[in-house]
Amino acid sequence: MVRYVGVKHATGLVASVGIERFIIGLAQYIEDDFRRWPQFEKSARIASHSADGVIELMPASDGELYGFKYVNGHPINTRRGLSTVTAFGVLSDVSTGYPLLLSEMTVLTALRTAATSALAAKHLARKDSRVMAIIGLGAQSEFQAIAFKALLGIRHLRVFDSDPAATEKFVDNLERLGFAIDVAASSADAVIGADIITTVTADKTNATVLSDNMVGAGVHLNAVGGDCPGKTELQRDVLLRSDVFVEFPEQTRIEGEIQQMGPDFPVTELWQVITGEAPGRRSAKQITLFDSVGFAIEDFSTLRYVYDQTQGTGFYSDLDLLAEPSDPKDLFGMLSRPAQQTSRPLLAAVEA
Amino acid sequence: MVRYVGVKHATGLVASVGIERFIIGLAQYIEDDFRRWPQFEKSARIASHSADGVIELMPASDGELYGFKYVNGHPINTRRGLSTVTAFGVLSDVSTGYPLLLSEMTVLTALRTAATSALAAKHLARKDSRVMAIIGLGAQSEFQAIAFKALLGIRHLRVFDSDPAATEKFVDNLERLGFAIDVAASSADAVIGADIITTVTADKTNATVLSDNMVGAGVHLNAVGGDCPGKTELQRDVLLRSDVFVEFPEQTRIEGEIQQMGPDFPVTELWQVITGEAPGRRSAKQITLFDSVGFAIEDFSTLRYVYDQTQGTGFYSDLDLLAEPSDPKDLFGMLSRPAQQTSRPLLAAVEA
Incomplete structure (x- = not known):
């Protein structure tokens, strides 16, 4: 199962911790990751531009964890009653490649951008x-x-x-x-x-x-x-x-x-x-x-922080995003098990 | 809300349609997208290599829809009782940047790989x-x-x-x-x-x-x-x-x-x-x-197919992955609304 932090979970978590304390903790995670900057695999974000905006993927890895964020930027959206920016992210275990966390990041991006700004100012103002x-x-x-x-x-x-x-x-x-x-x-x-x-x-x-x-x-x-x-x-x-x-x-x-x-x-x-x-x-x-x-490293830090902060709380649910066959070589076997959502077993549906 | 197709949904959908019919339909979507190949924004996948395997992001867009797949490849995983490959994908609306569909793709990758192989053989064997x-x-x-x-x-x-x-x-x-x-x-x-x-x-x-x-x-x-x-x-x-x-x-x-x-x-x-x-x-x-x-275009076709095939069925649920503030300029206002998961309102938690 993959831990899922939706918008309600994220806003609930921030409210529960308190927004100032949440930002202070988040800035600490970002600062910790900036201190070990050379350890990271880094790249400029991968952007897909269109007439109305851009969709970007922002990956980063420290060799133990891998994170990426999906984020769009569509300034025209506010005129449609939609958000300029929406985002979500995933944190994974590098050794297995399995996702650990899928989280909303619209609210979290606003928090991490502010935390990074304040962190920079703490060192520069x-x-x-x-x-x-x-x-x-x-x-x-x-x-x-x-x-x-x-x-x-x-x-x-x-x-x-x-x-x-x-x-x-x-x-x-x-x-x-x-x-x-x-x-x-x-x-x-x-x-x-x-x-x-x-x-x-x-x-x-x-x-x-x-x-x-x-x-x-x-x-x-x-x-x-x-x-x-x-x-x-x-x-x-x-x-x-x-x-x-x-x-x-x-x-x-x-x-x-x-x-x-x-x-x-x-x-x-x-x-x-x-x-x-x-x-x-x-x-x-x-x-x-x-x-x-x-x-991307700021988003990586944010995903790490959210993963740690949600541990032992009710601010997440579980998603069945991973196929986990009892025998890894038998992915097909999963399809022949009686599926919960249908009364027709697969094998009967195959025209032999 | 974002349409979510988990492993149970995907296996249920395939069983409901019948695996042969599902593959025939999927191969048709792939063939349709191969026919309009020059319309696509294409790039080699973005890989993060580690000692035990690789994590990849595979984006593609036809200018109206944008899709990407996350997929890992860890041959060592079978020795741990885990799958070599796990995958999930997202389909988005290019004009707004909003995700429409989040789907498991471990089962679906196996199906699309097979559909593409058979499609190639149909033209070459x-x-x-x-x-x-x-x-x-x-x-x-x-x-x-x-x-x-x-x-x-x-x-x-x-x-x-x-x-x-x-x-x-x-x-x-x-x-x-x-x-x-x-x-x-x-x-x-x-x-x-x-x-x-x-x-x-x-x-x-x-x-x-x-x-x-x-x-x-x-x-x-x-x-x-x-x-x-x-x-x-x-x-x-x-x-x-x-x-x-x-x-x-x-x-x-x-x-x-x-x-x-x-x-x-x-x-x-x-x-x-x-x-x-x-x-x-x-x-x-x-x-x-x-x-x-x-x-990546094969995954794009697969996400399109799953989006169309799940329409009007019970083979998905809704995820609150998008923050949708009533006023797009008031993201912060979402945090001050009473969150469902906590009894402490945010404002009381801010140390003024």
Whole structure:
């Protein structure tokens, strides 16, 4: 049997643990896996592009466990009342090839993206950061806010979205959770006084959510929304003034803000900052930029975490996804056993 | 909700339809998709190799539907009482990126492999073929026999396996199904008088299941077992005397019997024989060889077929694999709804 964690299980688990504690635990799993980055088999995601969006497979393995995520990205979906992103993932035992866990990952992707952003900021933002601007108040925004509260103690938010309904939803969702929220009149207004700026808009265009004049010395930029070819948020000049940190350069050069730059534009891999092999922030005046696109190892960590967290709980059910013949050489024999769903035995149905 | 077809559903469906009728219908879907081969987005499978085996992802899309299969191959598993191959697959709507179907594919892979073999033989074997030799009587063997009966009317089998228990299992499974089965004393004995020779052994070695002197004029070879690097069944000289037909050359040159040959060894793509763009068998003396490795489009066809066949039946259940927030921008709101599995609402669990 394969452990199945559906949407109800996942939301129930998060509620049971508490969302901040869940994100703190998840960030720890991600950090642990980033520390052993060279052990992983890594590849850029395998994308199938179409007119309306993309479907991707994101595999990763540490040699003992194998994980992959299926995820789509269809910005047009919100106009149809559907989600831009849906996702699920599978964790398997490398030694047998058998799947152990099948889990929804729409909710979990939002949590792991936020956990990774906050983990990067923990290593890159000024330690005295108190105020975060968030530009773009769609599906990912609340998760970002809560992760930065959980990992960095950020309680003061300055937020902007061109859609008043999205802004109202954001404030409604978070006002009871201990945040001071300033609703700004524009992106330029939102970033005033911010120590950290999170950009997380959804439009698939080369947008200028942040222009160069909006970014002051010492700021940490958490650029989440620019995550596929043709979808960026930052003016090119911002990148030229920043030290840029990435997950997996081969993927980020195609999908991230740095798709605007040449193939030799200097970047630092986040895992090397975490292990101490590369410097992170070196001065209070430096602009640090985490060019987040989301990498398969973060999903691998999430699947590991969910597998461990659901152990011994009621937040999963069992799926008969594995054919387990009593004799492995006798797969056919499974078909001649009386099937539960039919009264016609197989052999009678074969026209001899 | 995503339609879920587990092992019990799949075996129940096959029993309900009848295995021969099921294979005939499946072969028709595969043939239909081979006929429109150029419409597909194709790639060699994405493999993660380890000491004991391999885990692979096999995606394909026709621009309207997207499918992928997860499949492992661990020959060592039978010694552990586990299956060499387990598999599952997903079919999605390209326009939304939403999964439509999640299905077990261990049983279905055996059926689609056999259906593809018989489909190839229908186009390549002599029309007067009556006798098939099968060498290797493991999990795939009965499916091959039944597919060749269903599509080509083959009822006379000459079979060999070095494992007497596997042989006994094969005869037990098939003797009531209208076959005349000769159990041979060796591979060389099995092929005597055979019009079609199916090799479907499991060992991951460069084996010589068929040597050159065993293959007479006019035979069709259905080489199923040689399907990954370092795993072949035919002596090189057999290939030199044969006209070789393949699924997707880029993949077969790595995984098939032709891994023994140079990169320019001539092959014909099976889909071109089916559409009439390339010749198949041209004489009764010619040796034709289908170098089967299994390609993603066959799994895509299988998922399409299972989706259509389960429609309106009880052979599936619904999985809550998709987070469907009432407002797509309010994914977070799903977490604050009272979850069914917990009595603690999320907001109370957040340490404000």
